[in-house]
Amino acid sequence: MTQVYVEDLARHEGEEVLIQGWLYNKRSSGKVRFVLVRDGTGIVQGVVTPDADPQTFELAEHLPQESSLRVWGVVRADPRAPGGYEILVRRIEPVHIPKEPFPIGLKEHGVGFLMDHRHLWIRMRKQVPILRIRDAVFWAIRAFFKERGFVATEAPIIVGTAVEGTTTLFPLDYFGEPAYLSQSGQLYLEATCMALGRVYWIGPCFRAEKSKTRRHLTEFWMAEAEAAFLDHEGNLKLQEDLVRYIVEYVVSERRRELLELERDPEILLREVREPFARITYREAIEIIRSHGVDIAYGDDFGAPAEDALSAHFGRPVFVERYPKEVKPFYMKRDPQDPSVVLNADLIAPEGYGEIIGGSQRVDTEEELLAQLREAGLPLEPYRWYIDLRKWGSVPHSGFGLGVERTVAWITGVNHIRETIPFPRMLDRLYP
Ligand code: 4AD
Ligand code: MG
Numbered sequence: 001m002t003q004v005y006v007e008d009l010a011r012h013e014g015e016e017v018l019i020q021g022w023l024y025n026k027r028s029s030g031k032v033r034f035v036l037v038r039d040g041t042g043i044v045q046g047v048v049t050p051d052a053d054p055q056t057f058e059l060a061e062h063l064p065q066e067s068s069l070r071v072w073g074v075v076r077a078d079p080r081a082p083g084g085y086e087i088l089v090r091r092i093e094p095v096h097i098p099k100e101p102f103p104i105g106l107k108e109h110g111v112g113f114l115m116d117h118r119h120l121w122i123r124m125r126k127q128v129p130i131l132r133i134r135d136a137v138f139w140a141i142r143a144f145f146k147e148r149g150f151v152a153t154e155a156p157i158i159v160g161t162a163v164e165g166t167t168t169l170f171p172l173d174y175f176g177e178p179a180y181l182s183q184s185g186q187l188y189l190e191a192t193c194m195a196l197g198r199v200y201w202i203g204p205c206f207r208a209e210k211s212k213t214r215r216h217l218t219e220f221w222m223a224e225a226e227a228a229f230l231d232h233e234g235n236l237k238l239q240e241d242l243v244r245y246i247v248e249y250v251v252s253e254r255r256r257e258l259l260e261l262e263r264d265p266e267i268l269l270r271e272v273r274e275p276f277a278r279i280t281y282r283e284a285i286e287i288i289r290s291h292g293v294d295i296a297y298g299d300d301f302g303a304p305a306e307d308a309l310s311a312h313f314g315r316p317v318f319v320e321r322y323p324k325e326v327k328p329f330y331m332k333r334d335p336q337d338p339s340v341v342l343n344a345d346l347i348a349p350e351g352y353g354e355i356i357g358g359s360q361r362v363d364t365e366e367e368l369l370a371q372l373r374e375a376g377l378p379l380e381p382y383r384w385y386i387d388l389r390k391w392g393s394v395p396h397s398g399f400g401l402g403v404e405r406t407v408a409w410i411t412g413v414n415h416i417r418e419t420i421p422f423p424r425m426l427d428r429l430y431p
Pocket of ligand 2: 356
């Protein structure tokens with residue numbers, strides 16, 4: 001007997017198959033019993049009639065939610081069934097029958113309760129497609145960079161230096177020396193890109209964010225790219241191509257999951273079809289003000305500011321050339337106007353906030369030393385990073401895309417906590 005996965009049922013119409021999974025729900029209607037079985041790839045309805053063996057008919061009535069089981073039956077097309085196919089069940093064999101009721105019923109629960117049961121919540125109808133889309137986003141990123149000839153690399157997680165400012169560092173005692181959890185692999189990618197030309201990685205990043213918002217995690221995943229001989233213009237082009245690629249890949253590979261989440265794939269495709277909008281920080285301030293948000297030149301953007309831009313453009317928008325004071329030490333100043341840097345943040349549509357931060361990097365030793373000093377940072381821990389400007393320094397650029405924010409936008413979920421299996425937030429370390 002072939003074991004098949006729910007997502008492949010269409011290829012087995014009329015065959016007797018074995019499905020292995022968990023009981024999601026059940027109901028009875030007259031003499032017929034229905035079991036909803038999930039297996040990670042999807043949910044299928046099993047129809048149990050009195051023609052099934054008597055024990056199976058009995059089980060279909062009494063098995064509790066989240067019993068694990070093996071189901072044998074014949075695949076048949078049914079336009080009314082979710083997914084278009086159902087199983088005419090011959091036999092059910094329980095693998096494990098829970099003794100206690102599953103804590104998460106099919107009714108509504110409060111967020112606190114669900115978060116305390118995240119290890120079980122991830123089995124539920126809405127969470128599975130989100131995590132499957134997350135998987136596709138990772139694959140899309142890898143496929144994109146592989147097609148472009150970028151080399152996958154890694155950066156350390158335990159580091160001795162700050163990348164994105166000193167206020168969000170998670171300190172660590174490294175055998176008596178101060179160390180931190182990495183905020184971004186960027187500085188190390190700048191080194192590997194001088195060895196390998198064009199590099200990327202998808203790695204965990206840590207920020208001791210005191211902000212309790214629907215966009216912030218303290219541990220999240222960033223896809224970072226860095227390329228030698230890439231300038232600011234090329235950097236924006238690369239980011240735009242990547243974001244469009246991710247959306248098109250997910251729509252093609254995970255259309256069913258998007259529909260399960262009631263996310264219209266056509267809206268996503270429309271958002272990335274046209275060239276992304278592009279404005280300077282200065283222009284952004286005007287637009288944000290015109291939407292009634294109080295903001296001064298030199299302020300960083302909060303959620304209301306990002307949402308105003310998002311609403312204004314209705315598609316991704318690059319905001320470039322920020323005042324140097326709001327951005328980190330490693331960004332290259334604009335030679336035309338040294339009060340701003342050659343950077344851009346990409347703001348997602350529909351109020352999902354900033355999904356990419358990137359820039360061209362400082363490439364001379366003199367400028368770097370000056371900018372480190374201006375930022376009030378000690379030179380000693382950055383000695384290796386300064387070295388990169390001593391031998392064969394070249395113009396280079398890169399960026400980091402926040403995976404969870406991207407998944408939030410694509411899936412249309414309201415809060416970032418549902419886009420990662422086990423979110424870490426200000427008030428959340430369990431489970
Ligand atoms: O803008 P950020 O801080 O940029 C950097 O860390 C650069 N060193 C990246 C680079 O150039 N290689 O972070 C990049 C992206 C943000 O745009 C956002 O999408 C995401 O990472 N991000 C977060 N996502 C969830 N929770 C947080 N606390 C985040 N902080 C940043
Ligand atoms: Mg940023």
